[in-house]
Amino acid sequence: MIVGVPREIKSHEYRVALLPVGADELRRTGNKVLVERGAGLGSGIQDEEYEKAGATIVDERAEIWARADMIIKVKEPQPEEFPLMRENQILFTYFHFAADERLTRQVLESGATAVAYETLQDRQGRLPLLTPMSEVAGRMSIQEGAKFLERPQGGRGILLGGVPGVDPAHVVILGGGIVGTNAAKVAAGFGANVVILDNNVDRLRYLDDIMPNVTTLFSDRHNIRDQLVLADLVIGAVLVRGARAPRLVERADLKTMKPGSVIVDVAVDQGGCFETTRPTTHEQPTFSVDGVVHYCVANMPGAVSRTSTYALCNVTAPYAVRIASLGLARAAHEDACLPSAVNIHQRTVTDQAVARTFGLEFHPYVP
Numbered sequence: 001m002i003v004g005v006p007r008e009i010k011s012h013e014y015r016v017a018l019l020p021v022g023a024d025e026l027r028r029t030g031n032k033v034l035v036e037r038g039a040g041l042g043s044g045i046q047d048e049e050y051e052k053a054g055a056t057i058v059d060e061r062a063e064i065w066a067r068a069d070m071i072i073k074v075k076e077p078q079p080e081e082f083p084l085m086r087e088n089q090i091l092f093t094y095f096h097f098a099a100d101e102r103l104t105r106q107v108l109e110s111g112a113t114a115v116a117y118e119t120l121q122d123r124q125g126r127l128p129l130l131t132p133m134s135e136v137a138g139r140m141s142i143q144e145g146a147k148f149l150e151r152p153q154g155g156r157g158i159l160l161g162g163v164p165g166v167d168p169a170h171v172v173i174l175g176g177g178i179v180g181t182n183a184a185k186v187a188a189g190f191g192a193n194v195v196i197l198d199n200n201v202d203r204l205r206y207l208d209d210i211m212p213n214v215t216t217l218f219s220d221r222h223n224i225r226d227q228l229v230l231a232d233l234v235i236g237a238v239l240v241r242g243a244r245a246p247r248l249v250e251r252a253d254l255k256t257m258k259p260g261s262v263i264v265d266v267a268v269d270q271g272g273c274f275e276t277t278r279p280t281t282h283e284q285p286t287f288s289v290d291g292v293v294h295y296c297v298a299n300m301p302g303a304v305s306r307t308s309t310y311a312l313c314n315v316t317a318p319y320a321v322r323i324a325s326l327g328l329a330r331a332a333h334e335d336a337c338l339p340s341a342v343n344i345h346q347r348t349v350t351d352q353a354v355a356r357t358f359g360l361e362f363h364p365y366v367p
Contacts, residue, residue: 003032003034004064010302015301019313020055026321031321070323074302086111088111092323095114101357101358113345116351119343120319141266142183144264144300146160149233155262157260160233170193171192171193174219176197183235194214194215234262236274242351245272254289276289276294
């Protein structure tokens with residue numbers, strides 16, 4: 001199979017979807033790898049490193065898309081790439097279809113097969129190709145939240161950990177999954193007062209055991225509203241696999257929050273869990289609504305590209321090699337987890353949550 005790795009073109013996206021070691025492994029298993037010139041530079045990887053691993057450097061993005069049987073990316077195809085998608089081509093990347101109807105319909109119309117990192121589910125119900133970026137985004141959410149709490153950034157002028165004699169920040173985390181847990185670890189490490197809300201009591205018990213310095217609360221409308229009043233920093237860390245994130249905070253709720261408090265909505269890729277969320281970029285990361293600063297960057301891990309690229313490729317490369325070497329149908333037949341990643345195949349939606357979101361016909365993928 002010919003595997004293509006185009007340079008990412010989303011605003012301030014510096015990650016790359018394949019490391020030189022991945023290119024080497026693909027080559028060793030009988031595949032050909034095309035890498036767009038400069039694709040790895042944002043992560044500190046030179047073209048020469050790919051060439052030494054056996055990849056071919058290609059100057060034109062269109063050539064990569066035209067020749068490759070499988071495209072490996074980090075972010076979903078951008079509008080400029082829509083015309084480049086083609087019938088029966090495999091696209092292996094993050095899609096987050098439920099937050100983007102236009103993208104969904106464009107991939108459907110192209111006839112390409114969409115294999116989504118974020119919906120691949122293992123036998124334990126975990127999302128192994130999403131987990132590394134959730135870890136990065138969770139830790140980054142506190143780093144960015146702390147920065148935008150500073151007065152020059154529009155925040156309240158609060159030091160996250162406080163100092164002796166002065167209260168630390170009150171950090172509220174909506175969701176106790178991978179993002180929320182990593183956010184809580186960092187916030188608590190800074191010395192902030194941290195509260196995690198989740199609607200899974202067993203998860204709250206677990207978090208209470210491993211983080212005794214973090215308060216856990218059941219997530220319901222009343223507890224959320226009570227915490228918003230106290231919050232200096234709120235992290236949106238809610239995920240429903242393949243579906244749009246639930247909206248837990250309405251615009252009217254912002255009026256109860258302190259002026260200059262900060263929201264970081266990590267769920268923005270799935271539509272966000274705040275009514276006022278809209279995607280932002282690293283170039284213009286924030287906006288304010290009713291005096292509350294919103295940080296809603298849709299590709300947060302792209303800012304720490306070297307860490308993110310290595311963390312991502314560690315988990316995605318084995319699947320890329322398997323698909324390229326065996327073909328999608330055989331790979332999915334041999335690996336019972338892989339069909340859960342197939343969201344669109346032969347102009348049909350094969351992920352139930354995506355189909356339900358847009359009222360489209362659903363047919364499960366059968367390899």
